[in-house]
Amino acid sequence: MIKNRVRRGFYADSVALMRIARELNKGGITASLMIGTPSNKALLKESGLLAKEGEGARPDDLIIAVKGKNAEKALALAEKLLSSGSAGPSSLPAELEDANLALISVPGEFAAGEARRALERGLHVMMFSDNVPVRDEVALKDLAIRKGLLMMGPDCGTALIAGVPLAFANAVPRGDIGIVSASGTGLQEVSSLLARMGKGVSHGIGVGGRDLSEEVGGRMTLAAMDALEKDPATRRIIVISKPPAPSVTKKIMARAKRSKKPVTLCLLGSDRKFGFVRTLEEVVQKGRKEKPPKKVKGNITGLFCGGTLCAEAQIILMDHGLKVSSNVPVPGATESGAAHALIDLGDDEFTRGRPHPMIEPALRTAYLVRALKDKAVGVVLLDVVIGHGAHADPAALIVEVLKGSRKLVVASVTGTEDDPQVYSKQVRTLERAGVVVASSNAAAARLAAHAVGGRSIT
Amino acid sequence: MASKSLLAAPPRVLNIGLRGFADDLAARGMAVAHVDWRPPAAGRERANVLVAWLRQREARIARANAEGLRRMLAADPVLVDVIPAGKAMPELGEHVVLHAGPPIEWKRMCGPMQGAVAGAIVFEGWAPNLKAADKLVASGAIDFHPNHEYGAVGPMTGITTRSMPVMVVENRAFGNRSYCMINEGLGKVMRFGANDDEVLGRIRWLRDDFGPLLGAALRAAGGLELAPLIARGLAMGDEMHQRNVACSALTLRALAPHFARHAPGAETLAQSLAFIAGNEQFFLNIGMAMGKAVMDPVRSIEACSLVAAMCRNGTDFGIRLSGTGDEWFTAPVELPKGLYFPGYSEADANPDMGDSAIMETIGLGAFAMAAAPAVMGFVGAGRASDALAFTRAMGEITLARNPKWTIPALDGQGVPAGIDVRKVAASGVQPAINTGIAHRKPGVGQVGAGVARAPLACFDRALISFAESLGFKK
The missing domain is CATH 3.40.50.261 (Succinyl-CoA synthetase domains)
Structure with a gap:
């Protein structure tokens, strides 16, 4: 059952709405909260969440769309969360006269x-x-x-x-x-x-x-x-x-x-x-030599939040003689068909109407779960980007789904000791769960390449 | 080099969108302000297309606007006299009634305006009583015209007929004159639709005693220069629309000696001085005549996108643009939001009314709210910082700051002046108007005060006509 409810003249930013949707997405409910712009309505339609009521929403309205058994209950919960004040009054000044x-x-x-x-x-x-x-x-x-x-x-x-x-x-x-x-x-x-x-x-x-x-x-x-x-x-x-x-x-x-x-x-x-x-x-710096991991069977699947980190990894894999596909291929890589696949989850096709995976890594978690189960995958390559604006603890989200898996996971952490998430804490969280953490994104790609037998050049 | 200025020091950030970015910066102690952004209302797409089309004619429009602003800021308004309306406006003959706002026929007039019309007809002696007055109007014998089309303005119902005493403001920089009836005081008055003997009696007194004395005093004083008076009033907490305490007192102070010299007797003098002293809004009508005198030279400049007038008749809100001449752009008027006097509520309120929005048109009233935090009591939370926000928001839809009229609380920044129809249409920011609220029934009078918003539809319509005047084809 698909249910839409429209709140007239209501606006909240996409992150706030995503948080509410995440609360609703439990117990067989699929939910999405979006401002009623034409592009958002098209997205809801694509995902089978748009009902008649939502179709009539205007760009300054909010659409609450839910699908599933207890749709009414979910709608009520959404209303409750919306009014619980995440979009409450500002304690910040209304304007900064000398802003530049x-x-x-x-x-x-x-x-x-x-x-x-x-x-x-x-x-x-x-x-x-x-x-x-x-x-x-x-x-x-x-x-x-x-x-x-x-x-x-x-x-x-x-x-x-x-x-x-x-x-x-x-x-x-x-x-x-x-x-x-x-x-x-x-x-x-x-x-x-x-x-x-x-x-x-x-x-x-x-x-x-x-x-x-x-x-x-x-x-x-x-x-x-x-x-x-x-x-x-x-x-x-x-x-x-x-x-x-x-x-x-x-x-x-x-x-x-x-x-x-x-x-x-x-x-x-x-x-x-x-x-x-x-x-x-x-x-x-010059590429540092790191202790190569054990050799594994299977291919590399890279799941990236950072587009350029994805591109850098593609280049490095190709420098190791590996064939690479990506949704955002660098010159020399292909869109599909190669043994090793590196996906940029921050690309427009994934972020339309939802927050960037660096803010909300739920999307990557879903892909990671799939990759861990996939027998053809030998190494999972990840970037973990921390800092201001990023998720409060991305390493924890990764570790949570690694439990019970024996697949080789190679990662790097982009960030510093002074970041709110603290570089060394993120590294430790990952290492404790058996993740091989390299000193840079490039180094992580090299380790992954070595693990699948890529030819050594650097 | 402006880009150097970004790198020279930590940035001061205006955050528009995701709130988390502002919170991060604030947590680090950085200068940041978060804008409570909302998507523009539905139906703004067309306005955006027109604004984009007009951008290609930016040079021409900018030249015209510079001329409009020059005229506006060069104005030198002086209150010079009080004379009968019929003498000031010779076309204002028998059976002609001027009203506030854009053109409107009798049937569509709101209750208070109809009440005031009937009262004015009796006052002029065109009918023996109110019932006969209504009949006269119904017979089609009365010609209605907006004050604005006769060089006049009037608060609330704004009813003006030929023997009413009008104050004369001369814009000495351009030689044009504008007129406004003398403010009748608070309570049961014609501008709120009251029309009994007491009301008409007061207007007779204004016509026969007070008006001639005020006129004589002004002539003897050589006129009262208004631009510097307003500047002082802003520093004393007036915004000249809802609050005229300081300006009324300053006027009384300046004219009292001349009153004393020209009064026919002590009793008339005492009554006259007490009349001004007893009415904190006495200056409003002077300010309005001034506003009209300031804006009239800005009318009819080709390619000028400045708003030349905003007014309401209790049914429609109307605006005129400089670049489109005498054309009115109207939309249904909105109900003001505000506070009601004890015993009254929104159910009693008449929709927004009066020519007094000329004050906002020249950058006073709600546009100068930062000068008058006391007025904030009528508007929502009523914090002084909210008053600053009002003035800043109006700065988003205006082209300049008036250097003659500065606001201490904004570090001496001038009031926002020169409403640009393109900025209103593109931003969707509605001009705010400080206003009194009339009872919807004639004769009850003022029941509250608050803030009204100019409907966007007026500006959207004006924008189309403005673009067409520059060659835009549908």
Whole structure:
């Protein structure tokens, strides 16, 4: 039985709604709470949760959709949880008169409008929201450049500005290394590796995953490089991106050459002979030798919350002569059909209408359970991303489903000792449950490759 | 270099969306404010399309708006005289009745407005009594027009006829004049629809005794400059719509010597001074005539998206834009939210009414709420910090701050001035209006006070017509 209830003119953010849905998803009930935008209604329809009442909801209404035996009871519980004050009155000030940065995480269809307003008010923007049309991205970045502002994103999950971690970021000491990154987890991994080596970051400027595409043309990467070049606190610049469009690579290379400060270009998977750095790990250190695990039969299944960590792992597996498929394949990998599969669970197809798996890893847990049961899988490769914005204890969620399994699980933790989840605590939790924890995402991928007999090259 | 300013110091963050991000920052002791974001209401898609279309004509609109703002901020309004309405507005002849708000015919008028119309007809002697007055109107013998179309404004019902005494405000920067009836005081008055002998008697006294004396005093004083008076009033806790305590006292103080010199006798003088002293809203009507005088030069500037007038007639809310000339854009008026005097409730309330929203149009009233925390008592929680939030929110839909009228509690920032129809339509932020609440039955008078909101539909309609004036085709 499918039941919908519509609350007129009600809004709560997707994380708050997801928490309530999780409470309802027990005892044979499938539930979802969504704001009634057309895209959300399409999602509910796809998952067979949309009833007639929900179809009539407007974008400023909330749809409570439940499926299952005790649907009425679940609806009542949802109402109770909604009124129990998770969306209670704010203790924060209504507005900050001299704010200089707008952090925008509203649903994608409204994000561009909010960003435009912020830029017009002279605010820099960090846009966490994704599913924003690329045309809007170009227009917003052009507006920002005209006004001398930074437009970080859309789909910018991480930034470190003057020592302040924003959205998904780690507690990293301040130093003189400035990072421009088209990848949130790329920035997190590099800044965390630096921090664990005792080095610090001046600023980490996110630019959004599409900035180095042909259409966007590296607009904000170039603007951020300018800003860091002028910034007195920065002495060295690192640029991190998945493989950019060739025309954009040229622009970035030319800009790096002109730079008055040394620039390291980490364009993931690019050829070393052009002076590029090929993996996130190499930006910071030479690949460390770690004790190889036992050899296992079967393939590698990688379940990633961080898109760039997924890309880095693909590159490393391929460097070990392994064939790799991914939903977000790097050049050389395929979309399907290869023996080893690495899935980026943070990709748009998974996050539409639900929180990112770094906030709410329930989605990965489901995939992990499946992989542990799958006889064809020899190694499960995981990233565990901690820091501000991330789940309070992701290691615990993983360990919970590992009980009783004897499958080889290799993981790395992206984060620092000063993060709320504490790096060493997360490592310990995983190790106690038998997980092999490597010193970096790249190292974890290498260990997995060795375990399935990949040829050794580094 | 603005991007340098982001890197120079820890950022001060406005968080729009996921609350957790703000909580994280706040927990670290960082400067952060969380915006209680909600998706724009259904049906805003069309407005967004128009706003995007207009953005391509930004340069032209920006030029026109700069001119509109220049005229608005250059205004030099002076209260100069009191004269009969018929003399001020020669077209205001026999059987012509001016009312508040956008155009409306007799049948659609709310109770208080019909009551006031009947009273005014008796006052003018066009009918011997109220019953005969109603009959006269029903016969179609009365011509109704908005005050705004005659250069006048009026609070609440805003009924103005030819022998009523109107105050004259001259905008010396542009030479235009505007008019408003003298405020009758509180309680049972014509602006709330009352029309018995006591009410008409008071208007006669205003016409025969008080009006001529006030006029003489003003002429002798060489006029009363209003822009500096408002500036002082803001510093003394007035927002000039719901609270005029300071400005009324300042006016009395400035004019008392001239009253004394020109009064025909001690009794008239005493009555006149007591009349002003006994009415804390005395200044409202002066402020309204001023608002009209400030905004009239801003009317009819091609491609200017500024709101030139907001007003309501108790049935419809109406606005005019500079760029679309004399066209009215109307929508059903909303019920104000506020506090009721003991014994009354929302069930007794008449919907929002009066030309007094001209105060908000020039950046006073609810737009200047931060100056008048005392008014917050009428609005919800009533915290002083809420008053600041009101003014800041109105800053989201205006183009400038008025440097002449500053607010101490906002570190001397000016009141938000120049409502841009595009900003209202794009943000969905409805202009707020501080208002008295009339009883829905004629003659009972004021039953409360609170805040009304300008309906978005007016602005949506205005936006379409504005875009069409610049070549937009459906």
